[in-house]
Amino acid sequence: MIRVPSPALAGEGQGGGASSSLLPQATTIRVLSDGRAGHEAQTLGVAQALGVAPDIRCIASRHIYAALAPFAPADPRDAFAHAPPYPDIAIGAGRRTIPALRRLKRDSGGRTFTVYLNKPANGKSAADLIIAPRHDGLRGANVFSPLTPGNRITPERLAAARAAPDVRIAALPRPRVALIVGGDSRHGAFGAKDIAQLAHIAASLRASGHSVMATASRRTPMALRDALTLALAAPGGFFWNSAGANPYLSMLANADAIIVTGDSVNMVGEAIATAAPVYVVPPPGRRGKIDAYLTALADAGAIRLWSGALDYWRRAPVNATPDIARAVAQAYLVFAGPRP
Template sequence: MWLAPHPSPLPAGGERESKRLPAGTALRILADGRAGHEAQTLGLAEALGLPPDIRRVSPRHPYDWLAPFGPPDPRDAGAFAPPYPDIVLAAGRRTIPALKRLKRQSGGRTFAVYVNKPATGLGTADLIVAPRHDGLSGANVVSSLTPPNRVTPERLAAARAAPDPRIAALPRPRVAMLLGDASGIVYDLDYIASVLILAGASVMATPSRRTSAKIRATIRAALDQPGGWFWDGEGENPYFSMLANADRIIVTGDSVNMVGEAVATGAPVHVVEPYATRHKLSVYLKNLEEAGAVRIWTGRFDDWAYAPVNSTPIVARRIERAFGAFQTSLRAERRDPKT
């Protein structure tokens, strides 16, 4: 039964229903070049229904060493240059100096949102979106079960209706294997891929930027047979199509983002844990286990159903409400500058 195709679930009350912001609201994203950070801020921008103005920072030495506590690199001045946006989203410690400079230079008129737990404390931004497993609390903190992402019911439905031809060619049941920094568990992954193919499943794997050349080569070799496919970086990125058309997902437990994206599909998600797991990551996986979304791989494959888990729409609504209160405060200040 564990190889039975998993039916595509209906979205469980998580459709992205924002677009409640005033017309013409300007949004800027401060990006540091890391795909995981950018996926979180872009996911929020899409959930807010706002086209983002993306400004990337790439601080030189010693500015990158001093981040997040030092000043921004003057070369990144475009990140905090006028015209100032109504809302700015930032993720990653190297964006914090530019975020704080933008807030100050806008005269406090820009609503600043920082995604992830900042080392600079609660005063880093007007609103902080920190995952629950980080244990951060405060009046301006939104604690989400999973990080924001770009996986939506609409995007999954479109990918199911018109799958990537390379994925459509794979017989069902299909298993997606999402690889992060799988150091130390590569042979587990090699074994899992071989067992699944022998059992009649198709296995499609995609690496991340953090996947080493050794792991890529090992998994590619394991999948170099009928029923296996490894995306080697050629052609269009099939990531969303993989997520949408997988009957089961195997994901390395080192990546908070990839696990969060996997559970947004509603497909059974087996997590292969690194041999040494950080405490915060263990708490995150335990929370998702308790939500019924993941199971830690212990040598067998279970089959179960759950409502897709995605915190992005919830976080977006919190941003909308907080921004509305912020705007109300600004209008009151303009009417009575002494308050």
């Protein structure tokens, strides 16, 4: 069993980039992708922080295999995901990637070091190293528990987006507020009251002299999209509704303040990787783990819950990705042993 480092403030990195020398030269990484944007943001963000361009293999399991994952065997149709040449490190996120991750471990004769991001339904034996954020409540010798999940937001990417902002964002006068909107999940759906609240936030900020730039996710219900389109139709408002390139990064980089719905751990984590004040609108439905996550972030001074008033308070960026990369690299080096 690989024991991972457990610094007192693990997962509370201040937005710095990981060194490109974390791993030995020529180390290979394979990312197993289930196609979900949130999972890819985590896996690719960790690979990026490790300084290695990953080999990305997509999982497209048939319905019966996907429904039974992670307990079913890997779908034979996904054989490409665990085929040779075997990588030194394999990273997966999402339960549908676990069967292929375990098959890759077996077929490589145990030589591939496997990493799973988030809490696996089949327990700590799912991978050599598990990166389960603190709010998941998973503990173990092979578990690293950062404050936030990994992401692809780096100081360098933010600086580049500020230096050359999307033209639609640059056209908005300051102060600019980014409204990052998620949507329905298995924990709850955005009802009429939630939709009205978000539309009111957008409209009231516009009326008070702020530019408001909003973006929707794949999960955003059409009624909420329509309400935001109407609320931001006036000058100084912008709502990205899937037309043209997604200016999400440009919004984060050029926002004087950010308001984000709390239904997505990833979206909140990406918002606090900036230096802007971040407000979270609590999501609808069951919120056990989400509430634990938001409470931890509020206690760390990374967010405030939205109460109707906007204040431009100061805070440092919070991004656990460099910590996660260091934990992966250190655990892998122990696993691989001394090199000649």
